Amino acid sequence: MPDDTILLARDGIRLALDGTGAVATITLCNPAKRNAQTPALWQALTEAGRLLPGTVRVAVLRAEGPSFSAGLDRQAFTPEGFDGGPSFLALGRGDAAELDATIAAYQQAFTWWRRTDLITVAAVQGHAIGAGFQLALACDLRVCADDVQFAMRETSLGLVPDLTGTKPLAELVGYARALEICVTGRVVHAEEAERTGLANAVVPAAELDAAVADLTAALLGPPRDAVNETKALLRTALTHTEPEQYAAERAAQGRRLRDLAGAAE
Template sequence: MTLLDKDGVHLDVADAVATVTLTNPAKRNAQTPALWRALAEAGRLLPGSVRVVVLRGEGRSFSAGLDRQAFTPEGFEGEPSFTDMARGSEAELDAIIEEYQRAFTWWRRNDIISIAAVQGHAIGAGFQLALACDLRVCADDAQFAMRETSLGLVPDLTGTHPLVTLVGYARALEICVTGRFVHAEEAERTGLANLVVPAAELDAAVRDLTAAVLASPRDAVIETKALLRGAQDRTYDEQRVAEREAQGRRLRDLAAGPA
């Protein structure tokens, strides 16, 4: 069932699995503010029955980053250009960027597991979109790069937190300030990718991972994700308490039986 198809974003739902597809392969799925709004809308449209969300890009690349038109003086029609944004007040600039970030935040909700299927280039905003997901399955031709710093900017689409969490501060800093490519083998070795497979096997690998996630009871998956996501912000003893509380909820639910 198709729930959304606009501005380079297609959302399809089949039972407990939603697939979000970037649909502008001619531009290597370059991103625009309109696409970001469509991605945010896709998150709002998810039915409550969805447990896994797969994010993929049509064509040879996952997403080559921000559309180059953003760097022209006129920017995108109907959108504030970078120059217009810089001339606005601090509050106005902050509000614009916050709106853009909404496309990248909902993938980490506790009630879903999000999986990015990455092939070809994932650059800048494309890299950050892959990082927005819980898990990343990559084709062996995948190449990640964070180019914002090379352009005099910073990664601002929520990618810095998961990048540091996955690969550590020193490697994240080096990746960002050099803008170099991280190839699939390094991505898997450093924890950026959960799995790397031949490009022809990418879809099958994502289906297998999706099936494995769905094999576990939903409430247990939700509680486990919440525990793990919060672990880095808790002390060891606080995490022990959180584990006990979560397990108590699970035991009581199991003892109560089906509603």
């Protein structure tokens, strides 16, 4: 099999495409800072989503080092902020519309993982704190090492989780548990993560890459169109009324049967 092709490498991430073109791997690659997140990293993640070729069926998110991501780089709250961008304190003093647009741009790094034309898998080890927790939640599936530690620490800073993590968290664990996790900022360890549905699987840390590879192979097994239609149906299942969902199922199955009939001619 041909070697992986690097499509992007900047600002703490690396995007690689495997030799088949079906699997993309996005790696957080700043282990010296525990993969702390910055606006530049979010811009790179957004670009990675745009660069994915149409051949990609599975996108794997992983991280180098002992921590998946320790969350937001605290330099955001210093007066000087980051090179090439304002500090968060300066944003808070600025125009409300500009602040809203800036946060919306940051959120784009977290939204493309839910596209219905691919399945996204997060391989999570060690700390996944704040923005790191929300990035793991952005993916469809999470395979976790047994040392994983999820936590939302935004409220302790006087903030809220604003990187699209509140909806998937509440959907996975329920409103009451999601509220308690976010407000207390406590750590969710591997056993609880698997029991409550945050983790699809928990494995020893040394087996994380192999477990993700096995899951990826299984996800590539069924025909792509059937997988994409199924993902789309499940994404609307909790918001549609029963008649709406039944109609969506009929329409999707109609498309599949017509495609199968056409292929058999």
